[in-house]
Amino acid sequence: MLANPPGIEDIFPDRIDRWNFVIGTARRAFAAHNFREIVIPVLEYTDVFVRGLGTDTDIVSKEMFTLEDRGGRSLTLRPEGTASVVRAYVANGEYNRLSSAKFFYCGPMFRAERPQKGRLRQFNQFGAEFFGSSDPYYDYESIAMMDMIAKGVGVADYSLLVNSIGCPSCRVNYVKELKNYYQGLTGQLCEDCVRRLQSNPLRLLDCKQEGCVALKAGAPLIQDHLDESCKTHHAAVKEYLSLNAIAFKEDPLLVRGLDYYTRTTFEFVTTRLGGQNAFAAGGRYDNLVEQFGGKPTPAVGFAAGIERMLLLIEGQEIGGAPLHAYIVHSGGGALAQAVRLASSLRAAGISCDLEPGSKGFKSQFRKADRERASFTLVIGEEESSSGTCTVKRMATGEQERISQEKCVEFLTETLHS
């Protein structure tokens, strides 16, 4: 038997109802905020991610699926969506000349990590990106949209963490302070953090090693090193959240894994995903568009892990697309009539199913029950000779005989009432 590669999974119908519920909820939230869909490529030149995310990030340094095309150019399966959206936005004059633009996307991402619960090599994300303003309102809007989606699908016990990591100029000062603080303490740091101190000091605050965690308590905080405009911006974002009853926790240690973030960063976290605690995250990235060769354009966005959200709503009852009718027949001429009836029901938008094989009524009814059909239509010998069918409402068990011609009309009315 052929297997699928590790961390790459099939999604069967029993999960699809839930899946569509999550995406449907997201789409409604996006539409409510006037975000429109963009479909970006799954495969990009490797440089899109190297330049976009930064060479020091784990994603770029060790988690990308990279291959060469026939011309020897390096291609990479997208590990995230933002870099692609930015690249597309910069390339498309139709959109980047607008004063602002709102996009959302949805699809598979690829990272060559060791698979685990809530961590796949091919996983799906939806996300939104806003281009064109540094107004804190838009930071709020991104967060509010994701919050609406989390509440809409019924994720329980999550918290929203918010921080500001400032703009590059305030970060320069802060990083200097941070380095000063840690410089004298290298003996107490883990191996990774000693390296981070040189390559990406902000990540020191993300370390979970016991020794390093203890040192964080005395570390200087970015909040104390924000310049006036970043401070004002951050306060305004929090103000918007509070005014709109979106609960959040300020987390001064929240730094994101990608280099492109400026000012606002946020994460939606839960304790129910084991080692993986975030199911959605995002932030502002005011310099990325310029970095991709576009004109300076502030931007903010987020992405959410669909499989992780699915895990979080596992026990929840989701009403799947119901089967309207199941046709039970006695074979022969009755089957012919059943097929004809099915055809006209389907044409009228009524979903129905039947089995062509000659099975007992009992087993056909069992099937109807298992498929959760709302109605069962019986065409047996009596019905077929009189051109009628018996309509049984499965929930109550009551049934009545009507003519086959009236069937479509009858079901259309009953299903809509």
Next chain:
RNA sequence: GUGGAUGUAGCUCAAUGGCAGAGCCCUGGACUGUGGCUCCAGUGGUUGCGGGUUCGAGCCCCGUCAUCCACCCCA
């Protein structure tokens, strides 16, 4: 990438180194044309894969693959 645990029927799991089983599911019957409940019967297995030890391996050993957990990282 590092460390640990686990792989037996479609699912959840049993089985001192000695006949591979149960419950659920599925199929059929009791009920010649009516689902869910009950009872009865039946189908279903290269014990993840490959080697080794042994008279004999699901069980012990080695390898491999996969899954899970933790680390790491992240959605």
